[in-house]
Amino acid sequence: MRIAMIGTGYVGLVSGACFSDFGHDVVCVDKDDSKIAALEGGVMPIFEPGLAQLVERNVRGDRLSFTTDLAAAVAEAEAIFIAVGTPSRRGDGHADLSHVFAATREIAEALKRPAVVVTKSTVPVGTGDEVERIIRETAPQAKAWVVSNPEFLREGAAIEDFKRPDRIVLGTEEEEAAEMMREVYRPLYLNRAPLLFTSRRTAELIKYAANAFLATKITFINEIADLCECVGADVQDVSRGIGLDNRIGSKFLHAGPGYGGSCFPKDTLALLKTAEDHQAPLRIVESVVKVNDARKRAMGRKIIQALGGEARGRTIALLGLTFKPNTDDMRDAPSLSIVQALQDAGAKVRGYDPEGMEQARPLMPDVEFCDSPYQAAEGADAVVLVTEWDVLRALDLQRLAISMAQPNFVDLRNVYPPEDVLAAGLKWYGVGRMARS
Known part of the structure; x- marks a missing residue:
């Protein structure tokens, strides 16, 4: 599958690299020019055991690439993951969702084909509803399904956690979206990682x-x-x-x-x-x-x-x-x-x-x-x-x-x-x- 990973922080970079190691064609997107340039040069923005080698292997295999051009990445993607930061908002402790919603608007404007839009970032209950509303409002003709797929990666053991997860939680009640997510995670079938579908x-x-x-x-x-x-x-x-x-x-x-x-x-x-x-x-x-x-x-x-x-x-x-x-x-x-x-x-x-x-x-x-x-x-x-x-x-x-x-x-x-x-x-x-x- 063709996957666009929006955000090259801890979750986005590890997830994108692992998906590409499964054989998917992955483009990781970030607005930071210097970060993308560093990644293209093999310099990791974080320390995570094995990550540099994983990235290098899949870049060399033409399965993983990096860009600042969100529109181009999204236009070709069948699955679009939102993996941007959701830090605590100053004053009240609520998750700051401004980056999630900004990315959603850009994704909606760039959609050219049917796709699942997947929130990988940790987001409060109801965020997926707002993501869906923004897409419908911005691109009413677009055919897109919004899925919640939270990450459970331990820093220091993230690659192992991604490839051998205890479970994969997938929040959707639409069969088309569920089938597309099964295809995304099909490489984990032999590991018998349970797919838990919920609302x-x-x-x-x-x-x-x-x-x-x-x-x-x-x-x-x-x-x-x-x-x-x-x-x-x-x-x-x-x-x-x-x-x-x-x-x-x-x-x-x-x-x-x-x-x-x-x-x-x-x-x-x-x-x-x-x-x-x-x-x-x-x-x-x-x-x-x-x-x-x-x-x-x-x-x-x-x-x-x-x-x-x-x-x-x-x-x-x-x-x-x-x-x-x-x-x-x-x-x-x-x-x-x-x-x-x-x-x-x-x-x-x-x-x-x-x-x-x-x-x-x-x-x-x-x-x-x-x-x-x-x-x-x-x-x-x-x-x-x-x-x-x-x-x-x-x-x-x-x-x-x-x-x-x-x-x-x-x-x-x-x-x-x-x-x-x-x-x-x-x-x-x-x-x-x-x-x-």
Whole structure:
């Protein structure tokens, strides 16, 4: 099939590259001339493992191309995906749909043949109805079906998620549209990926409900971790004990500094706004948002407590800055709140991240960025593991201990066994477990 992917951000670029790897003819469209030029030169705008190689392979195979000419791409396409950004709108937390609707108008003006117009962006319930209205108003003679097809891609594992999905949600009740979407995803037939057809509004809500539920699991285990510290229990064992229950499952039950990234923060806020607009309050999700925001700030206080309650004049090394491993995404990363809390307390902060420092620099003024975790630790009063990158999972703890001014090791991801840290001559502080020295 001929596919036009409108937007070359995280979702659009990964989806477009994967569709082309299935054998479809894909054109990715973006208004940013420099971004398109970079992509044509093989330079990726984001870090995602395997993406550069995937793009290069399919460009070389003439299945994937990039352009700023939306009209030309849409005119030939049988399936047109809208994958533009929907950030939180300032002031009220609602998803900003201006890019979605602007793209819809341009698509409608360029339609030359029957096509499905698919919202891949995360959008509130009812957005597909407005997209359809805009198309009917702008191009009343056009034959187009509007489908909701939310993405479920984890940053750092997006290609695997796209090619081997748990499910593919397709929101349409029109058989012509359903048949076209079956053809789009036909290459996944051998993987037995279930196609879940629902109404369009249901599909839109599934995406928000999924992210809110996962955010709730993270926040729940983080609060249990706080209780564990108070009563002398071990959150690692609690997580394992409840995760072995098939009704609960073990995923997203790892205590840490709180969730961040491009999805959970904005999607929970957008879901709350939708609920408020329809007088159907979601009290659990409201609590999740508040608790998570407070937790990220509390991690700064936890680090200060490890220093004996005084951070002024101390040097603290943060290892891992992005909101999760295998991405350079700094959006709503816990490290941002931690840095702010430490600097407010008078500490000098150093930072190291394998991929995220370029994105972090403008967001973290007065942080000293280092070329390695060991450079960051040199003369530091505390080393803090914030993001569990693979390259940070097997540090030479003795080397850290020798180079540090004070032997405080704060593991906000519970990666290191306390006995290993203690054996290296360091004091150990984890999350949801009793400190040991």
